[in-house]
Amino acid sequence: xxxTGTVLTDGGIETAxxxxxxxxxxxxxxxxxxxxxxxxEALREYYRPxxxxxRDREIPIVLDTPxxxxxxxxxxxxxxxxxxxxxxxxxxxxxxxxxxxxLWEDGEVTVNGCVGPRFDEYERSQRMTAAEAADYHGPQVxxxxxxxxxxxxxxxxxxxxxxxxxxxxxxxxGIEAFVSFTVGPDGLLADxxxxxxxxRAVEAETDGYASGYLLxxxxxxxxxxxxxxxxxxxxxxxxVGFRLNAALADDEGAGDPPAEFAAGLLALRSTxxxxxxxxxxxxxxxxxxxxxxxxxxxxxxxx
Numbered sequence: 001x002x003x004t005g006t007v008l009t010d011g012g013i014e015t016a017x018x019x020x021x022x023x024x025x026x027x028x029x030x031x032x033x034x035x036x037x038x039x040x041e042a043l044r045e046y047y048r049p050x051x052x053x054x055r056d057r058e059i060p061i062v063l064d065t066p067x068x069x070x071x072x073x074x075x076x077x078x079x080x081x082x083x084x085x086x087x088x089x090x091x092x093x094x095x096x097x098x099x100x101x102x103l104w105e106d107g108e109v110t111v112n113g114c115v116g117p118r119f120d121e122y123e124r125s126q127r128m129t130a131a132e133a134a135d136y137h138g139p140q141v142x143x144x145x146x147x148x149x150x151x152x153x154x155x156x157x158x159x160x161x162x163x164x165x166x167x168x169x170x171x172x173x174g175i176e177a178f179v180s181f182t183v184g185p186d187g188l189l190a191d192x193x194x195x196x197x198x199x200r201a202v203e204a205e206t207d208g209y210a211s212g213y214l215l216x217x218x219x220x221x222x223x224x225x226x227x228x229x230x231x232x233x234x235x236x237x238x239x240v241g242f243r244l245n246a247a248l249a250d251d252e253g254a255g256d257p258p259a260e261f262a263a264g265l266l267a268l269r270s271t272x273x274x275x276x277x278x279x280x281x282x283x284x285x286x287x288x289x290x291x292x293x294x295x296x297x298x299x300x301x302x303x
Contacts, residue, residue, distance in 0.1 A: 009279025133165020241277025
């Protein structure tokens with residue numbers, strides 16, 4: 001989907017499923033809910049208010065599939081073999097598509113195939129080369145593409161090599177690709193490089209195949225720090241959006257209230273001028289995304 005203006009995304013699916021919908025997620029794996037009728041209903045109920053918000057405000061929205069953990073290492077830890085993971089990824093695309101269309105037929109909804117990292121923590125001895133990452137993530141990317149996802153995104157990406165691998169897998173599968181990096185409290189990627197370094201590396205090693213870059217799973221202030229020293233650099237023009245946390249790294253509690261979260265999130269447009277997609281990650285839910293919509297595109301007064 002080619003759009004201009006503001007695009008919403010959904011929020012932090014795993015934390016919302018636990019906090020709003022009372023689900024217990026093994027290893028933070030939302031995809032397991034696809035296996036039961038009650039779990040599927042919880043997933044539909046998670047997506048419902050986001051689609052309704054976008055529909056009622058007539059704002060395009062990107063919905064992530066619940067597949068952040070649906071890759072081989074996490075699947076193995078949870079008892080899913082390659083065939084079961086392929087089925088999960090296929091089913092996830094269908095569920096999100098049908099859930100959205102049931103609420104907003106012919107609406108401006110993009111189903112994004114979410115491709116999570118192999119490891120949550122950065123241990124240099126565990127890191128993959130770009131070629132290894134392409135092989136590792138290839139089956140999931142292919143399954144998402146074959147199921148009809150509109151695009152895929154390498155989400156919570158710790159270093160350039162894993163992002164390169166996902167983009168190469170997407171190119172092989174013939175699907176549009178994005179890379180969403182995460183940064184720490186110091187504003188750096190997990191390997192100590194900058195967001196600009198990461199974008200440059202992915203661009204160089206994939207012939208610029210990625211349609212754009214995002215930041216996710218960081219607080220707006222941490223994202224701002226990641227961008228601050230690079231204001232005006234051309235790489236920042238390749239950043240198309242942010243999906244951020246309500247709280248600072250390692251902070252407990254609810255984090256920023258929705259209006260404060262939205263203000264911090266949208267302020268990032270000053271250093272990332274091409275950013276149009278705004279949404280949430282850990283600790284965010286429909287109230288945060290509604291606040292983003294209110295601030296980005298104020299509702300028209302009643303006649």
